[in-house]
Each structure stands twice: as structure tokens, then as C-alpha cells.
Amino acid sequence: MSTEQPFLALTIGNSRTSIAVIKGDEITKQFSFDSTQKSEIVEYSITCWKDIEGENPQIIIGTSNETASDTIAEALKDQTSRQIWSIGDDVPAAIGQHLDPETITGIDRLLNAVAAWDTFKEACVVIDAGTCVTVDFVDGEGTFHGGAIAPGARMQLEAMHSGTSALPEVSFDAPLREAFGKNTAQAMLQGVFHGIQGMVRQLCEQYAMRYGAYPRIIATGGDAKTLFGDDEFIEQIDPDLQMKGIAVSVRHTMAEEDA
Numbered sequence: 001m002s003t004e005q006p007f008l009a010l011t012i013g014n015s016r017t018s019i020a021v022i023k024g025d026e027i028t029k030q031f032s033f034d035s036t037q038k039s040e041i042v043e044y045s046i047t048c049w050k051d052i053e054g055e056n057p058q059i060i061i062g063t064s065n066e067t068a069s070d071t072i073a074e075a076l077k078d079q080t081s082r083q084i085w086s087i088g089d090d091v092p093a094a095i096g097q098h099l100d101p102e103t104i105t106g107i108d109r110l111l112n113a114v115a116a117w118d119t120f121k122e123a124c125v126v127i128d129a130g131t132c133v134t135v136d137f138v139d140g141e142g143t144f145h146g147g148a149i150a151p152g153a154r155m156q157l158e159a160m161h162s163g164t165s166a167l168p169e170v171s172f173d174a175p176l177r178e179a180f181g182k183n184t185a186q187a188m189l190q191g192v193f194h195g196i197q198g199m200v201r202q203l204c205e206q207y208a209m210r211y212g213a214y215p216r217i218i219a220t221g222g223d224a225k226t227l228f229g230d231d232e233f234i235e236q237i238d239p240d241l242q243m244k245g246i247a248v249s250v251r252h253t254m255a256e257e258d259a
Contacts, residue, residue, distance in 0.1 A: 005023070115238070132155065
């Protein structure tokens, strides 16, 4: 496999799975499904795979949901007769790491860091607002230092509903632009929405003080636009960071093999 040979890529998360064709740095045919839609994921993946030019293209998965990815990978292997590669096991995430020994970091967090560093080549904080909210730091040398993990917006709302007898089930959205939540649902949305925004700001300040300079702030994930679309504190929202991280990691691995 060369750095210019197209391949099929999947990012499989706890809530969403994205599928795309990658050639070099170009990402095409990207589409997302709920991660429970395994049949639809496999069907769309096979359709994209058959349309890729070249003989028997590679399939590469980056996952933070091992249960779903095992099922999907086995189905893809059966239908394509290809050995499915995974980021981490077969293709290293192309980012340095400064973490505690024996720490196992989610591939989604590492791929976000890979893409952010490759794009900006400067210290940055990467916020991934999905099932959980992660707030991670990459220094000016391209080293991933970890960060923070918290419940995502939907998880917080579900916890309030399931953990009490009176709080209703509420779908996540931005609260009304008012200082006070005038009903229970709006009060819950105010707490979750502004709680996540406040946590992100506090952590970024903490990282900046520790690092000695203010990093670039980047957000990604399914709830990033809702949470940070109007937040001037966030400098960029990029929904494709994980896919870009796969593209960069494959490019680095192939370049090392060719050297």
C-alpha cells in the first residue's frame, strides 16, 4: 500500500460511526450512522469499497467502541476477504505521547490530536463533544499530554432523568438565550450547556498556565456545533478531525515503510 493508494476508513464511536474513502489527504464519500446500525454501516462500507479504484483496497478502522467494531470488522472481512487494519494495533497514531506508564488512551482522542498537530503545528487544546466530552492538550512539539474526560451533554441529561423521580427526559439542544431557565427542561439545558462551556474554559486556562502560553482551541464531535458554534472562545470547529487523523497516521506509517 502506497501513500497515494485510496482506502476505506471507518471511525467507530460509542454513538456515531463515520465511513469515508481517503486518498492522500483527500476525504470523500463521507457518511455517518448511529453505531447501532451495523447492517447499514457494513452495507455502505462495502458499496464504497467496491467503488474504490485499484485492486483489493485496504480497510482501516479507528475505534473507541470495541464491541461494535469487532462485529463490523468481522462482517467486512467476510465480505471482502481483506485483513482489516486497526489504528493502534496495525497503524500507530502519528503523535508523541507523554502519559503515565501502561496508560491506554482512546484512539479517538489520539486521532484528534494527530490531525490538530498536523494541521497547525502549534500547541492546541482539542475538545471532542460526543458521548463524553474530552479536553486534551498537545504541546508545541507535537506531544499529546492527555487532559480531561467528562460526561457528554446527552449523558448528563439522561443521568438526571434516570437518577431522579421528578426530572423529565430532555433531548439535547442549545437552551433559550435567557439568563434563567423558566421551566424544568430549560433549567436542565442551561445547566448542561453552560456547565460544559465553563468546564472547557476552566481547563483551557489550567493548561495555558501549566504550559506557559495560550494554545489554539479546536472543537470536534457531534455536539460541537451546538455547544460552541457561537462561542468566540473556540477558534475552530472541525467535524472531520478523526478521519484526518487516520489519513495522517497512514501516511506516516507508509512513509516509514518506504524509507
